[in-house]
Amino acid sequence: MGVNSMKEALLSDIIQKTREEVQAFEYRCSTMKHYERYWKDLSNHFARHEAKMYSDQLVDQYVSDMKNQLDTGFISNSKYKNVRRAVYLLKDYVNGGSLHWRRMQKPCQRITRPEWIQILACYARHLQKNLKSVGTIRTYRRIAEQFIEYLELKGSPEVSEITPKDVSSFFPHISIRYPKGLHVVLPTIRSFLTFLEVEKLAAPRLSWAVPQYCHRTIPPVSIVTNEEVKKLLQTINRNTPVGKRDYAVLLLAARTGLRRTDISKIRLCDINWRNNSIEVIQEKTETPVALPLLTDVGNAVADYILNARPKSESPYVFLRHCAPYLQMSSAVCYEVTRKAMDRAHIHQNEGERKGPHCLRHAVASQLLEKETPLSVISTILGHKNKNSTKVYLSTDVKKLRFCALGLTGIEVAREELK
Structure with missing residues (x-):
């Protein structure tokens, strides 16, 4: 069945073909029941309009009706999300002739012209x-x-x-x-x-x-201490498959300073177990970086791969732990860190960052404390521009004290001090 002919097919045929494609994703029975329920509801919507043939207009109208129910409080946000996902699968199959799992994008205003x-x-x-x-x-x-x-x-x-x-x-x-x-x-x-x-x-x-200049307020670099890193790691239950993965992700971020996008994209072939190193091409700068695979990090990653990683042909190390077992997104990496910080009561004040970038800052701060040259820190963090590393100088409070100017020679009257 061609793509054009599918738009002229029966809705029931489209649902059946989509159902067959979705089975390859190995979804749980409960998930499939959700999809079946909303596909049946969509079929009833078509029946109310005396339509049997697939129609994008009627499908969009169904989603719009469900959105109105969400806005008026008749359905929950999770139900509306499931409705969108069920419809998204149908439309994806109609437009492409097959299904390839990908994350559903959030609804946003579209450019119409x-x-x-x-x-x-x-x-x-x-x-x-x-x-x-x-x-x-x-x-x-x-x-x-x-x-x-x-x-x-x-x-x-x-x-x-x-x-x-x-x-x-x-x-x-x-x-x-x-x-x-x-x-x-x-x-x-x-x-x-x-x-x-x-x-x-x-x-x-x-x-x-367009204005030539915009005043930019650079906030203080948000870091975590070694003791706080230990607390973060202690909050994770390493007896579960998800816990083993999250522990390896968190430890990798805390020891190497890798960005969350790079952690989520580490492939099995990027780890050189013989030389104890990790070699990745950074997404942000598109430049390669090679980092040592420390013993505790290597043990955590190996424990996850051998004892917790789902069976999958995916080349990536870190995977989703619900079907389909594909690459873990960088958003999950952020959530792992955020939830650990919430459990450990770290960075709970308003405005404090909670993502893995705090751990990246901590790595830079620790290297500065050991008087590592900025050029070396820049290489370890994978900065394309060495000036990007200078922001971390603000974390070395001890050495900043040597830069403070004294008040010698500035004589003021007692009244001026009040």
Whole structure:
């Protein structure tokens, strides 16, 4: 059955084909019961509209009706999520002719005009030609999408009709969402508008409406001490498969300083057991880094692989522990650290970071205490720019005290001290 013909097939046939594809994911019976329930509910929705043939419009209407029930409190958020997932599987099969498991994206406002969709695709290719990293392209595109959504919200002017006022009014709007991230938003919008100007799609000098400077408040580097790391590790139950995985993930972050995206993407072939080393290509910088595999880290990873890792053909070390057994996401790595901090009552004050990046900061801080040169720390952390490592100087309080200026020679009257 071709992709085009599937959109003209019976809904019951689509459900049956999707059911057969989903069985390969090895979902639990309880999960399959959820999907069956909502597929039956969807079938009833079609029946109420006297329709038997599959229709994207009716499917979207069904999801919209369930969203209204969520907003009015008739159904829970978990039920609505299951509804979306069940429908997502059907639409995925209809559009692709088969199913490949992937995480369901959160619903978001969509850009409706084909002109803007085409421009965004061209902009992404432009960034690729300029050798931007995958992470940078993802960030630039997301912010450009939000700029376009803002324009459509205001009345969706033509690309050629965008004015400097439209550009300047966007920043107070976006600052609500990114109060600490305008230093990223400004160059992104400037890049996007410059692209439009070069392609002669927008008025010349439109990028001049983007502010040249944005005051950036750099918060203190958030770290955890050695004693706090021990408390974090003690909160994990290593007698369960998930506990063995989480312990290995947490220990790996605490000892190597690897980013969570890099931990989640470690493959079995990246670990050299003979030389006791880990070699990965960092996602953020796309540069290779080789780190020693310390004894306790190696033991924890080996314990997980041999005694807890689900049987899977996946090349990645850390996997999901519910079907399908695929690569663990970086979000899970964050949650492992956050939950351990909550259990250990660490970093519970407002504004304190809780992710594995705190452990990365801790590694840098420990290296500074041992008077390791910044160039070496930069290499260990995999920084592309050595200046990125200088932020960790603020963690070495003992040496910062030597930089403090005395008050000798500054004579003040007692009244001025009051």
